[in-house]
Amino acid sequence: MKINSSKVIGVFYAALGVILLVLIPMGVAEGSGEFGPRLFPTVVSILLVISGVAILVKDFFRKESRSYFEFVPSELKRVIVLFIMMAVFIFLMDKIGFLIAALLFGIGTQVYYHVKKWQYYVIMIALCFLIDFVFRNLINIPLP
Secondary structure (H helix, E strand, O other), X not given: OEEEHHHHHHHHHHXXXXXXXXXXXXXXXXXXXXXXXXXXXXXXXXXXXXXHHHHHHHHHHOOOOOOEEEOOHHHHHHHHHHHHHHHHHHHHHHHHOHHHHXXXXXXXXXXXXXXXXXXXXXHHHHHHHHHHHHHHHHOOOOOO
């Protein structure tokens, strides 16, 4: 089955942004001060909606051939395994902390998808440490 990739991505981003905008007030405390803990997720959600709508509008006015992807049911296993790995990552974050869980998730994902270039592992490890450092030290948001 051929699926228009631009439409799928546009609808997905817009829908995800709207869902997050609805869920953020229920799941994130308001906090005190001008910029509370809801600011970053709200900005990201708004950017998702804008990006999704922009992709849909661009695809609507595009004259040249649209890009399609072929849905291959045999690849569904890889997607399901990735979602299971993400669920385990979320569960482990509370138990062993963000940094260790992110490192395990990143390395595990790259091993599962047979990434052979060692540079990608180094980049992923560096990004885990960078994200942990930025959240803890620069924007003062404690990670689990």
